[in-house]
Amino acid sequence: MSSDNQRAQFQVVTGNESPAIYHQFSPALETATLLFQMAPGLLVPYEFGGVEYEIDGYRKSAWIGTTLMISPIYDVVGPDAVKFLNSICVNDFTNLTTKGLRHAVICNDQGQVLTDGVVIRIGEDRYRTYWLNPPIDYFLKTSGMNVAGEDLSGTEYFIQIAGERSLEILEDAFASDLHDIKFATHRKASMDGKEVEIIRLGMSGNLAYEIHGPMAEFDEVYRKIWNSGQKFGARKLGMHAYNLFNHTEAGFPNIHLHYPLPWFESGEDMAKYMLANPQYSMYNLNRKLVGSVGEELQARFVTPYDVGWGFLVKFNHEFRGRKALEEIANDPPRTAVTLEWNGDDVGAVFATQFKPGEEACESIGAESEGMFTSNTFRGEMAYRSNRVLYNGKDIGISSGRIVSYHYNSMISLGFIDPAYAKEGNELTLIWGTPGTRQMNIRVKVARYPYNGDFVRNENKDVEEIPRHK
Known part of the structure; x- marks a missing residue:
């Protein structure tokens, strides 16, 4: 210009x-x-x-x-609105006012996250949901309750x-x-x-x-x-900066970005529902699994406890996945951390791309993998997850790597065994999808969230800010 x-x-x-x-x-x-x-x-x-x-x-x-x-917007309307939301979400909506909201999480019977989003109450029997569709529509249509759904996307x-x-x-x-x-x-x-x-x-x-x-x-x-x-x-x-760069630095694991969703692995009826709609079927038909986790899908799916949302789970009501989550809550196998990658090891992987006669590792540049980044233009939904080890033992996975420009580092989120989640612990990440050259990268458990050097929204006292006059 x-x-x-x-x-x-x-x-x-x-x-x-x-x-x-x-x-x-x-x-x-x-x-x-x-x-x-x-x-x-x-x-x-x-x-x-x-x-x-x-x-x-x-x-x-x-x-x-x-x-x-781009958010799916879906209203739940009717006398059984609260009853229905309570039946599918780990949250309790009984006392939600017209000024409050819930970070709602829907799980399958195994306790794995099917989707998460925000719910606000906008009327006596009307609740507006963001990002909960399509699972919410599937469950509503099979609920048998006195409730209707309106897609307002x-x-x-x-x-x-x-x-x-x-x-x-x-x-x-x-x-x-x-x-x-x-x-x-x-x-x-x-x-x-x-x-x-x-x-x-x-x-x-x-x-x-x-x-x-x-x-x-x-x-x-x-x-x-x-x-x-x-x-x-x-x-x-823009979209590129908003997605991984906010969610990884700020410690907010996100659907499709840090983990796939088990829409097609949570029962034949749900799979048929998703496949019948081209807008949703693309998540299965074009799903590509990259990274050293390989084709293992179950390791990539997460529960609320894996991603740090255990505090959202309320066992005071019956909901889908409750039994599985009660067992998981007693001894969560994974928790969310930030992983800070060793700069020398990152450089060594990157350097393999410029050595004639030597097999190159997969690109590890600043362009982060994820559905909202470069993979979209290749017509596929690529989910990159890498194995994380401690002394050769698999202890979890890593996803959502970014170049954290402000802190001059490369980081990712890790969903790992809580026994190894102490800040400062040194672990090993395996880079490279099976069938390609793989290399070890040293990673360190870092502060979570990584950009925690300012007052968080929930703790911010806005009285310190001048009022409009």
Whole structure:
């Protein structure tokens, strides 16, 4: 682009024939790469100024992103709404108010995570869920309860803002005081007559919010928030930076990114349901397993205890997978940690690609593997998991490696035996898919979350932040 006065646009078209939305970005960030993903007809930005530039925005100011526009949105409605949600989720929804939310987790009979997401109560018998479809639709249709499901994907926009100055930016955009919104709560607010829902939640680890509203109003709301963000030095965030780079650094293991989901291994009826829908069947038909774990699927599936969510499991009600999780809770075989990779060993693997006559190892560059990164363009859903050993003994797996630019390191998440999860422990990671050259990489158990050098959202006292006047 030749001038700072130029503007480039791309089109976001929802899958339910809503009006086209144009999303504008600053030419100072060069061009944005577009990525088609999940929601039919929906284009979202893949990158603006590159991962290293974008991801660092939350530290001193904020980043503003729209990646969650791809989220499945599914309302559970009816007299048995709470009864139904309690029957399929490890969480208890009995006392959920219209201001609260739940990080909901659905498991299969083996206690393995089928999906996880957010549930908010928006009416007397209406609960809005994000990321719980398609398993929630399958279970609802076979529940026999007095409850209905409504797929509203593509009708609602998501704007995420995360960072130390995110509240100041929002208050500037809304011209109102939003200090009362506590962590994991939500309420309505108004912007120029447009009603929006603001949720205090995010994936950077520090102060963060989500803004939701009707898709037709997205453009005006987004532009106003971005204009306010520019006053405080905010940066735009694309899908590439949002996914692995937030979830790995901030210690939030994520579906499809750090582990696959057992949709096709949880009973014949569920498998048939998934395969009958092309949007879901792609997760099985194009599933490619890479990394030293090889073709072993069961080792890649996780339980809430493997990924650090044991505190979400409430045994005060009956739910799918309860029996298995009760046994696991007594002695969890794995827990989540950050693994910090030895730089010399990473360099040695990388160097094999430049030695003629020598078999090269698989690429270990900055481009992280995962469904939202380079693998998408190859028409496959590649899940990379590597074996983690202690003195030759398999103790778990590693996934979601990234270059942590701010800390000048390569890291991943590990789901390992709790006996070896002490910070500072030195372990070995096996790099290379079976059938290719494999090499050992020394890894060290590091702080979890890795970017824990600021106050977490749940602990942030926003009274320290100036109020809008």
